[in-house]
Amino acid sequence: MMKLSEITVNVDELIGVNKYNVDEENAHIELCAEDLDTLPDDEFGKLVRVCPAALYKVDEDGHKTFDYAGCLECGTCRIACEGTIVSKWEQPGPTMGVQYRFG
Template identity: 55%
Template structure:
């Protein structure tokens, strides 16, 4: 079973309007690029024009981006509040 299928069984409760992770206004691009591969959910993206994209929905709350890049790219990294965020399903 590939990773996408495995990730597909997890459920996300998105706290609309209150993202738990917020990118800095001018993230360090060298640092950002590390996360194109390092984020296990593939949430850090760069298109062909060089524009960067990040969406906190689907975050696995693994903390990799915070540990790897911290404030060089992030304005905020928190766990989602209360019942929001990921609900892991195993099997």
């Protein structure tokens, strides 16, 4: 019998088996500024820490990036920052978004 300490989960590998149908014409998540570097560091930092798909990033030069294409549709970013820097969060349209697969 396996011990709990012997079980490892590779989240990136599991996320990689999901299928994404990205709606290029209608982003289901929008932030309140087009220039992400103008967003408050503390609020954006929340998104970097809580997004399970790692869609919010800050590079080594401090530049912020975001791409909704790999969204898991969990709503964590909406809960963390709606009303501060997340200006729109809605479910993707029919046949759009993530299709979870069990790998």
